[in-house]
Amino acid sequence: MERSFAKEIESLELGAGETFHGEGILAVTKALLESGVSYVGGYQGAPVSHLLDVMVQARPLMERLGVHVEPCTNEASAAALLGASIMYPVRGAVTWKSIVGTNVAADALSNLASPGVTGGALIVVGEDYGEGASVIQERTHGFAMKSALWLMDPRPDLACIAHCTRKAFELSEASNTPVMMELRIRACHLVGSFTAQDNRAPRVSMREILEKPAPHLYDHLAHPPATFAQEKRKYSERMPAARRFIREQGLNELHEGRESDIGIIVQGGVHNALIRALMELGLADAAGVSEIPILTLNVVYPLVPEEIAAFAEGKRALLVVEEGQPEYIEHEIGSILRRAGIDVALSGKDVLPMAGEYRAEVLVEGVAGFLARHKPALGNRVPARAYADEIAMLKEEARRHLQAPLPPRPPTFCTGCPERPVFAALKLATREIGEVHYSADIGCHAFATFAPFHFGNSILGYGMSLASNAAVASFQAKPPLAVMGDGGFWHNGLLSGVTSRLKNGGDGVLLIMKNGYTSATGTQELISSPDRREKARAGAASATAEDHTIEDALKGVGVQWLRTVHTYRVDEMRKTLIEAFRAPFKGLKVIVAEGECQLERQRRVRPLRARALAAGERVVRTRYGVDEDTCTGDHSCIRLSGCPTLTVKTASDPLKTDPVAHVTNGCLGCGLCGENAHAATLCPSFWQADIVTNPSPFERLRAAMRRFFTLGAVA
Amino acid sequence: MSAAEDTPLRLLICAMGGEGGGVLMNWIVAAARAQGFTVQATSVPGVAQRTGSTSYYIEIAPPESRAVMSLVPMAGRVDVVVASELSEAGRAMEAGFVSPRLTTLIASTNRVLTTAEKAALGEGRFDSARLTEAAQAMARTAHLHDLAAIAEREGTFISATLFGALAASGALPLSREACEAVLGDGRAAEANRRGFAAGWSAVAGEDKAGETARASEPSAPVVAEPPAGTADWPEPLREVAALGHARLVEYQDAAYAALYLERVGRLAAAAAGGDHRHLNAVTEAARRLALWMAYEDIPRVAQLKTRPERFARIREEARMGRGDILHVTEYLRPRAEELADMLPAALGRRIMARVERGRGLPFLGRGVRLRSSGVLGFWLLRSLAAMRRLRRRSLRFARETSAIEEWLDAMHATLPAAPGLAEALAALPRLRKGYSDTLERGCRAYERIFTEVVRPALAYADPEAHAARLRGAIAAALADEEHRALDAFLAGECEARAAPPKLRAETVHVQ
Structure with missing residues (x-):
């Protein structure tokens, strides 16, 4: 694992009343332990990778x-884990x-x-x-609605996130329904504090074993005809129970305000940005005390009709601040108000953009638009355009000074990444055989879609x-090419x-990047990650050469054309690619590009060295x-590498006007420069030291003799 | 409602993934927390952890504050911007985060070039001067120092020097001691403290010296002794000619260098009495001619690779420790073409005829790793370098000489009356660079432009009218490797677009 949480994990042991300082993801883990959770699992992916990393690294405590x-090996198996x-x-x-x-x-x-749960089930x-x-910009909300899973969207404050995590289990148990809690990227990486509670050992667990399995209860199987009754129960029993719990526990937060004839209903996750927008308009102070009443929804599905109706009562207009499309919450609030016969103007996506993140900048305009339409007296008082104008001027000023847009800096392969050589080889191969259809995938190798490689015709999903x-x-x-990592595989x-x-x-043609990890x-780790013994044997070399799980699986299912090539053999990779594309064999041709993730390799090599x-x-030590x-x-x-350490500098030769290539001290001596120089017949300028x-x-x-016999040149 | 006095201090760190921005964020958070401040911080590492642009955002409020902390920086509402690299500071300015009313900007002036800048066929680097000018104009206070170089000098990471510079700027409500207290102990902490102190003094000592900002600029090159007969040439031309002359003496011999001076002298005569454009054209031509006449063939490469100062440079770049031993390996892949190039013309032509029939030569065309620091490898290269004595009779020499003379004739034809066209034409040999395929592509582009743009221009009554077209064609040839832009340009399409705005005009400047 790339990041070590060894120090942070100590804070998972804090007891009641102690103050926890740390990252959001760690706060969630702590709240899970305080809730007496029996099992945890999941599948990595930003921004919750660290949650899983923490769980794995905290194994002794767990x-x-x-x-x-x-x-788990994917999210399907993680979801199925909750079957317990x-x-x-x-x-x-x-x-x-x-x-x-x-x-x-x-x-x-x-x-x-469909059957629901007995013990609390939480999906973060x-x-x-x-x-x-x-990834593609879609909301989780739709899934919650269609499957009747409750969805929490806590206000981004560690105390609130920890509180919601604990309450999620109670809500789940009170309504026999799994609960999802959505955390946006910045909330996951939020560093803050909250007051801890004692950890609770679960009543049933790997230490408190049950002697007997559960009885066979057909009603609890997601199988007809039980499913028909389950569907009814979702809405006749479980949802009302959930709404009751949400109300009784006060999970949603009401903030009163002076301008009581209007109000804002906001998703918890967007609350803080809304406060900043109101501050900008002079309608709230830094402590979040707002002139406009706000109902903050820490539970965004289901809504509690009584709560909405009570908030709307006596108001002329409501603004719903709901990030992303479509406007599920706004629609539901509309129905609730209509059914309750409450005559209040409803605003939302009419003044706010349908798509995109709701940053404070966007919300300033949206709230101002809402006020202009529904409370002009206040709308005329606030500096509605001032902020937008100021920012436009700032940006214009910057443009004027910079004269040209800055070149983008997308992520790229790490220094010494074993995948970079594969794309150099592919670029060389296509010079010979022409362009091929390239199906890209999710993973580090997707960086080949950026400069200098610019590969890829489509991305359809992870492993797809x-x-x-x-x-x-x-x-x-020509046969099309699919590239996939071992993670995706x-x-x-x-x-x-x-x-x-x-x-x-x-x-x-399928090209599998066997770098050993979901990098x-x-x-x-993956099922094919090199184990401790294989790593010890490999030493400083690539440890993935030792593991053949992928090749065995491919042979096992019947792949006939299979080659494994070490990624740093650029010329061999180039030839193998050409061979695959020109092969008379019509069928699946698989090239396993073997080369261990450099981050992991360095973690092993550095301490050894x-x-x-x-x-x-x-x-x-080698460098180029x-x-x-x-x-x-x-x-x-x-243009064949893009390595961060291969850069350009002003030539010290005053006759040369173009900058010359230069290798910085970050060079890990991976060998790609030399391989490329040979494979592409580049130029004789590269040296290996x-x-x-x-x-x-x-x-x-x-060495002394060499010095003598080279007339001192090779000192 | 007044919000200003309770608003937390808002701090944005603009960095690149994997660079230690998170470390810096955690130090600031820890220092502020230790002093009792209410603090919240967040980031969007995600995939950007792999060297892409990324940012960290911190809010610091007074102790016991009930402030609602924002997770996202708001344009125009950031008190402090810390940038670990100059163009990342530029990105913050582009996004409106740097405000003259509010923002203290602490930026390292080093550039980590983006792939797009590096991959350009010529000069593709964003102008650093524009970035520093923008920083000085846009920030309320700007502290610009090469904090990366300082970190390297102190044997630590940029997070430490940035932290020191930030602490010294006075933008944090924290004392120096409060900041240094979070650096911990241990060996890494020692280096961090050194870096912190160096970053601190860079900012604290600003009014006195400001020398750190210039630390990374290259030192002035040694100007060669002006050769005889050039005394009355204008200054920039004389300097270039001196450099060219010295280069060609070393490349071949005194006679060859004299030929160079004679060629330049004739160009200078043709431009006599002209204005600055004539002078620019001749100076640029003199520069290109020197590089062209010193073309890189096998003997030249072997000569350059066996110079003692080259090994000294490698020792320095490789950061050799005391008592370390160095082995140097060259990656060479000489093809039959390169062998033919260095052999006498007749023999070279026979080899090329053989290559064109699809047959190579034994031992050629495959990659060779040559240990140039070994006795055998060294002397092999030295012997190849000695082959330069055959150069005047070689196939490549004949080819280059005829192309040079053709170009010189064209320069003579344009210089007196069409200085604009001459300026562009002087830069044309810039396309002939690289080795093997790259060189072939460059020469192909050169030939096409010469045939399709230069020759028609010369035949035209008003050649000067073609200057823009020639400049456009050169820019198009440098726009992409596959010559798509050049094809489009020569086909007459998108003439205006073919010249990428990033490319700087080729102006004469002798360092």
Whole structure:
């Protein structure tokens, strides 16, 4: 795992009354332990990867309490894990990234929601919406509504998030329904404080074993005819129970205000941004005391009609602040008001944008628009345009000074990433065989869609690249290429892609990046991750060469054309790619591109090297460089690499006007520069330096002789 | 309702993923918390952790404050912006986060170039001067120092120097001691303290020296001795000619360098009595001619690779420790083409004929790793370097000479009457760079532009009218590797668009 939470995990042991300081994701974990959870699990993905990392790294503590930890192979298996709470009085929590993870989990979620649960079941979803999001922009809300799962959206404050986490289990049990809690990116990474409670060991757990399995109760199976009754029960019993609980516990927060004839209803997650917008308009102070009454929904589904009606009573107009589309909450509030016969003007997406993140900037305009329409007296008083004008001027000023837009800086492969060479090889291969249809996937390899590679015709989901070009293969002269990581392969690719293609006898080339981990999410382990023994054997070399789980699985399902190539052999990779595309064999051709994730490799190698150096042992360090005398500044090496440490600098030769290539001290000596220079017949400017520290006496003697015989040039 | 006095201090850190922005955020949070402040912070690392632009946002309120903390920075409402790199500071300005009314900007002036900038076929770097000017104009107070270089000098990370600079700026409600207290102990902490102190003094000592801001600029190059006969040439031309002359003496011999001076002299005569455009054209031509005449063939590469100062430079770049031993390996892939180039013309042509028939030569065309620091490798390269004595009779020499003479003729034809066209034409050889495929592509672009733009221009009654077209064609040739922009340009489409705005005009400047 990329990040260590060793220090933070200590704070999971805090007792009642002590103050917890830390990250949102850790606060959730702490609240889970305070809630007496019996099992936790999930599938990694930003922004909740760290939640899973914390759970895994806190295993000793978890085991002491009796909590089972299950890092799942995908979100479907995580959702199915919650099946334990259907028949048993055990609390469980799982986590994944939404919307994509919720899509994958959808089948199990429906089947979980239908019978409902006995023990509290909580799903913490990372709502990857707005700035920094890495997936398609959709809301989890729709899933909650269609399956009748309750959805919490806590105000982004650690005390509120921890409180909602604890209450989620009670809500779940009070209404026999699984509860989802959505945390936006910034809420997950929020660093703050809250007052802790004591951890609770679960009543039923891996330490408190049940002797007997649950009885066979057909009513609790998601199977007809039980499902018909379950559907009715969702709305006749479970939803009313949930609404009762939400009201009694005061989960939603009412903030009174002087302007009592209008009001704002806001999702908890957007509350803080709304307060900032009101501050900008002079309608609230820093402590959040607002002139306009606000109803903050920490539970966004179901709504409590009585609560909405009571808030609307006596008001002329309501503004619903609901991020993303469509406006589910606004629609529901409309129905509630209409049914209750409350005559109040309803505003929302008419003054706020339908799509996109609701930052304070957006909300300033929306609230001003609402006031202008429904309370002009106040609307005329607030500086509605001033802020927008000020910002427009600031941006214009910056544009004037900078004269041109800044070049974008998208994420890219790490220094020494074993995937970069594959794309260099592919770029070289396409020079020979022409362009091919390229189905991209989710994972680090998706960085090849950016400069300098610019690959990819489609992205259809995690592990879906091969499946997404099944039809393309039928009408293309050349077989299409699908690229997928080992993470995607195990998540979905083996079944959705490989076995489907084999079953249908379709043509195609599949390139699997075998780097050993789900690296883009922070190097979590896979079934094919090299184990401790394999890592020890590999030493400084790539440990993924040792593991053959992927190759065995491919052979097992019947792949006939299979090659494994180490990614740093650029020329061999180039030739293998060309061979695959030109192969007379019509069927699935799989190239496993083997090369261990550099982040993980460095975690192993660095301490080994430091120990050796400290002990005065012989250590060889490799780095690359460019002779600026022979570099002509054409930068074709960079267009084949994009390595962060391969950059350009002003030539010290005053005759040269173009900047020359240059390797910075961050170079890990991965070898790509040399491989590319050979494979692409680039230029003779690259050098490899092997620096021997603590050389043997014999080596020193040889060095002295070299110095002598090269007339001192090679000093 | 008055909000201003209770508003928390709002601090935005603009950084690149994996650079330690999170470390800096945590230090600030810990220091503020230790002093009893109410503090909240957040970030959007996500996928941006992999070297992409990313940001961290902190709000600090007085002790026991009940302030509702925002998770998102608001344009125009950020008190402090800390940027770990100059263009990231620019990005913050683009987004409206730096306000002259409010914002203290602490930015490191180092550039970590984006892939788009690096991958350009020529100069693609964003002008740093524009960024610093913008920073000085947009921020209420700007502290601009190369904090990356300072961190490297102190053997630590930029997070430490940024923290020191931020603390010294006075923008935090925290004392120096309060900040240093969170750096912890241990070996890393020691380096962090050094970095913090260096960052602090960079900002604290601003009015006196400001020398840190210039630390990364290259030192002035040594100007070569002006050769005889150039004394009455205008200043920039004389300097370039001196450099070119010295280069060609080293490249070949005195006679070759004299040929260079003679060629430049004839160009200077053709431009005599002209204005600054004539001078620009001749100076640029002199620069390009020197580089062209010193084209990189096998003997040249071997010569450059065996110079003692080259090994010294590698030792320095590789940061050798005392007693370390260095081995240097060269990645060479000489093809039959390069061998043919260095051999006498007749023999070279026979080899090329063989290559064109699809047959290569044994041992050529495959990658060679040559240990140039070994006795054998060193002397092999030295022997190849000695082959430069055959250069004047070689195939490549004949080819380059005829192209040079053709270009010089065109320069002579344009210089007196069409200085604008001459300026553009002087820059044309810039396309002939690189090795193997890259060089072939560059030469192809050169030939096409020469045939399709330069020759028609010369035949035209008013050649000067073609200057813009020639400049556009050169820019188009440098726009992409596959010459799509050049194809489009020469086909007459999107003439206006083919010249990417990023490319700087080729002006003469001798450092």
